[in-house]
Amino acid sequence: MxxxxxxxxxxxxxxxxxxxxxxxxxxxxxxxxxxxxxxxxxxxxxxxxxxxxxxxxxxxxxxxxxxxxxxxxxxxxxxxxxxxxxxxxxxxxxxxxxxxxxxxxxxxxxxxxxxxxxxxxxxxxxxxxxxxxxxxxxxxxxxxxxxxxxxxxxxxxxxxxxxxxxxxxxxxxxxxxxxxxxxxxxxxxxxxxxxxxxxxxxxxxxxxxxxxxxxxxxxxxxxxxxxxxxxxxxxxxxxxxxxxxxxxxxxxxxxxxxxxxxxxxxxxxxxxxxNIRKALSACLCITALALGGCGSTPSSGDTSSASPKSESSRQTATDSSKGNSMVVVYFSRAGENYGVGNVKVGNTAKLAEAIAKETDAPIIEITRNEPYPEGYDEVTSVAQDEQRDNARPQITLNGDTDALDSADTVFLGYPIWWGDAPMPVYTFLEGRDWKGKTIYPFCTHEGSGLASTSGSIADATGATVKTGLAVRGTDAQKNADKTAKAVSDWIAKAGL
Ligand SMILES: Cc1cc2nc3c(=O)[nH]c(=O)nc-3n(C[C@H](O)[C@H](O)[C@H](O)COP(=O)(O)O)c2cc1C
Missing domain, CATH: 3.40.50.720 (NAD(P)-binding Rossmann-like Domain)
Incomplete structure (x- = not known):
């Protein structure tokens, strides 16, 4: 120094x-x-x-x-x-x-x-x-x-x-x-x-x-x-x-x-x-309080019945995608996780797929070059260390990256880890030019909602960050209908 x-x-x-x-x-x-x-x-x-x-x-x-x-x-x-x-x-x-x-x-x-x-x-x-x-x-x-x-x-x-x-x-x-x-x-x-x-x-x-x-x-x-x-x-x-x-x-x-x-x-x-397990159990016990505090779950649709896409939101999405190209980018982790067991497709990945389906947008996955551990206890510890160190792990983007370059609307998804987005998301955000782009954040969580990630994304990018969507990881993983309804309500509210 x-x-x-x-x-x-x-x-x-x-x-x-x-x-x-x-x-x-x-x-x-x-x-x-x-x-x-x-x-x-x-x-x-x-x-x-x-x-x-x-x-x-x-x-x-x-x-x-x-x-x-x-x-x-x-x-x-x-x-x-x-x-x-x-x-x-x-x-x-x-x-x-x-x-x-x-x-x-x-x-x-x-x-x-x-x-x-x-x-x-x-x-x-x-x-x-x-x-x-x-x-x-x-x-x-x-x-x-x-x-x-x-x-x-x-x-x-x-x-x-x-x-x-x-x-x-x-x-x-x-x-x-x-x-x-x-x-x-x-x-x-x-x-x-x-x-x-x-x-x-x-x-x-x-x-x-x-x-x-x-x-x-x-x-x-x-x-x-x-x-x-x-x-x-x-x-x-x-x-x-x-x-x-x-x-x-x-x-x-x-x-x-x-x-x-x-x-x-x-x-x-x-x-x-x-211990994070205890913390998450505590979250579950006082869900109402947590969600009230977060104020970040605009779509908390309770319906469990099949929910066909709303015609108006589908129409708007199609219209707007003509002038305003959209893309879904997400980070998610397969493996052992809270409340869902050992899954092959992560919770946020499921939510990302629902958003891509609703908007007809191409989808890109952020992966950490060195994969996270599959075990839940192990990943919580690695994630916490990364967060303390403010690490920027190396990442790879898998999918149509040209679509990302040309898109002006980016749906950005991640799980909440220790009250924040995982560090690979920041590697992604900080490595790009966000001029003229609008970001719609979405996350899966077990009690935190979006926490303060919308603000962090705005700080990291300078982009316009719109109202996000927070869905329980267990719902994203196990309740496709409820998730699809939450997504279509969110997209409709956003006027996309
Ligand atoms: C490392 C780690 C930290 C977590 N921290 C939180 C947290 O702070 N708040 C919360 O609500 N959920 C937390 N969770 C739960 C995840 O947000 C939730 O299970 C999410 O749906 C996982 O998404 P994924 O399958 O896409 O990785 C954590 C999970 C892990 C693995």
Missing amino acids: TKPTHVLFIGATGSIGRLAVAEGLAQGYQVRALVRDAGRARFDARVDVFEGDLTSVESLKGALDGIDGIVFTMGAHDGPSMVEKIDYGAVRNALLALDGRKVRIALMTAIGVTYMDSKYNRDYQAHDWKRRSERLVRASGNEYTIVRPGWFDYNDSDQQRLVFLQGDTHRHASPEDGAVARAQIARVLVSALGSDEADRKTLELIAEQGPAQADLTPCSRVWNRMRPARSMAYTMRRTSRSPPSRSACSRISTRFGHWPDHEDHTAIGRRKTM
């Missing part, structure tokens, strides 16, 4: 941004502060105050000139559209403005950012947009550290000892999740810029009883022991009625001066992560 020298602070006039700017100076960086109104900005004379607009890519291009590090601390509180514009938009616009040039990034989001079912997130979608900004940073290829602080300045005066956590397991949506002083957040963000070990790490930051560490040198050791993080087990956490206790959380925390060795740490992490 090359330590940056010239750092742009976005969100510089906010309560943490101001402290981060001061910290940047204290740590010897050349500091530039992005501000809306230079006349009103009050900074140390050494700060290069740049008047600009974080909602404008053009404006950020100027702000980023000569910059090799960025600290993002911005945050909006005025409802979903402002959160999208500021929390997510600033990251998106800065990355666009960089146009592929690499910088070191420190991004502040929030503790509990993977918790979607809180009132706060339902009202403001703040976690959703922050999570998407995290994904953009991870996918950008830049070196980065993502810091998810606890509640600002809710710590007592004797709680100064910094604690780093991973896995985002705190679920109270209140200061009980942990608190930390604003100045400490600023300090960790800026310290991360100069740390090799902090590169590609996501951590939650809280303070516990005890004095502040005199210096952050031990950070290097902390970060070194952390995994590059992707969100783990969304499904489990979103549907669980009883979040892990605080003591359970602190068992996996990583503390200065009291480190489990690497093996122990991994083992504890594994114990903490509920």
